[in-house]
Amino acid sequence: MLEALSGFVPPHPVHNTNLPAAWGVDDQWVQSLTGVITRYHAGPGQATSDLAFEAARRVLDASGGQAPNAVLLATSTPDRPCPATAPLLAARLGMVGVPAFDLAAVCTGFIYALAVGQGLITAGTASRVLVVAADIWSTLVHPDDRSAGVVLGDGAGAVLLRAGQKNEPGALLGFDLGSDGTGEDLITIRGAGARERAMAAPLSERERYFTMAGFRVFQRAVTAMTQSTKRTLTRADWLPDQLNHLVPHQANSRILAAVAERLGIPTQRVITTLARTGNTGVASIPLALADAAADNRLSPGERVVLTAFGGGLTWGSAALYWPNLPATASPYPAQPLKPTRP
Structure with a gap:
């Protein structure tokens, strides 16, 4: 069952008015076509594991309970093709020795990871599973591809799963x-x-x-x-x-x-x-x-x-x-967005 929840976006907002002038788009056009006003991009040197770590740290702080004994990272943008990014994430969280692996199902990956996490708990392999979902798409969009560039952004989210009863909220x-x-x-x-x-x-x-x-x-x-x-x-x-x-x-x-x-x-x-x-x-x-x-x-x-x-x-x-969760912090940066065309 769901025990805690968090989200994180990097502190680099890109408003529609800040999109490349060469794309020939404006705020109204992007909103009408996609519904997007702002997206967030990872900063120089930031990788998927950095966003995943921040989301994971937040969910563990919120839970305040027993540490998870398995880590799943749903991502299609791992730090490297090999090895998986989840073991590095687990190590950064101080969980060396626990099973940790990546799961790739692109945008469906979070739901797949929830199912796998529940399976680990049901099988008795783990009592608490940390499920993290993180992607950095901004570096994988071609500079000339406005169709993808106007909609795709970077971010991470995490949940903590634990064993429970089927009739409990959060199951x-x-x-x-x-x-x-x-x-x-x-x-x-x-x-x-x-x-x-x-x-x-x-x-x-x-x-x-x-x-x-x-x-x-x-x-x-x-x-x-x-x-x-x-x-x-x-x-x-x-x-x-x-x-x-x-x-x-x-x-x-x-x-x-x-x-x-x-x-x-x-x-x-x-x-x-x-x-x-x-x-x-x-x-x-x-x-x-x-x-x-x-x-x-x-x-x-x-x-x-x-x-x-x-x-x-x-x-x-x-x-x-929906369960009665601990207080969930806003995933957004504290600084207000000031859209201007550079």
């Missing part, structure tokens, strides 16, 4: 997970992997950066998240109108609106931080939860469903009754 009531590898090229970074090293001719420089087939992804994302949410509602024995909050992966505003419409869920029940953080990949759901918890928009006992779609292709959903 994970059910999951729906799926994948379709025939769509691997719809959301991808083609370079820097074993496939490229096995090719006779090198890939172009552009193929070493993030690419996404926008319209096809939109269609697949809306369908997958809608169907996955419906299956999860069925497993939890809930009706859509009984759902207090839907917390989707913060892809873009049009996807979120289409999913809510197909489910018949009023938009005011959809928790979103898209305007403030952009699409932070795997971190978007825990960041949205941390934002809502810090603002007291989640109440104990409320029905909550998380849902996501990402590269792979992957998708997943999870249901829970």
Whole structure:
């Protein structure tokens, strides 16, 4: 069950008015197309493990309880291709010796990691599991790619899971997970992997950066998240109108609106931080939860469903009754944002 929660974005906000002039976009255009106003970028020298560490430190401080005995890091932007980043994260947290590993399912990774964490607890392998989700996308967007650059941001979130009873608030009531590898090229970074090293001719420089087939992804994302949410509602024995909050992966505003419409869920029940953080990949759901918890928009006992779609292709959903958590700090920097065009 969920015991504590945190979120973190690096202290480098990029407002729509600060986007590169060469992209030829303005604030109104970006908002109407994506719903994003601000995104945060990691600073010079910052890696995924640095963002993950800050989110993890915050959730451990909030819990004030027994230390976790397993660490899962959901990420598609690890510090290195080898080794995994989770052991380094665990060591920085003073948890040398505990099992620690990365999990890569792109934007669905947080939900996958929740399911794996619950499995470790159910199997008796761990009594408390630290689940961290962190991505740094800003360094993987090509400088000329405005379509990805306007929406993608960096961030991290973390939760602490512990053993509990199924009827307790915070218990994970059910999951729906799926994948379709025939769509691997719809959301991808083609370079820097074993496939490229096995090719006779090198890939172009552009193929070493993030690419996404926008319209096809939109269609697949809306369908997958809608169907996955419906299956999860069925497993939890809930009706859509009984759902207090839907917390989707913060892809873009049009996807979120289409999913809510197909489910018949009023938009005011959809928790979103898209305007403030952009699409932070795997971190978007825990960041949205941390934002809502810090603002007291989640109440104990409320029905909550998380849902996501990402590269792979992957998708997943999870249901829970919201628990009575320790106070959750805001994931945002204390300094106010002052948007100006440089």
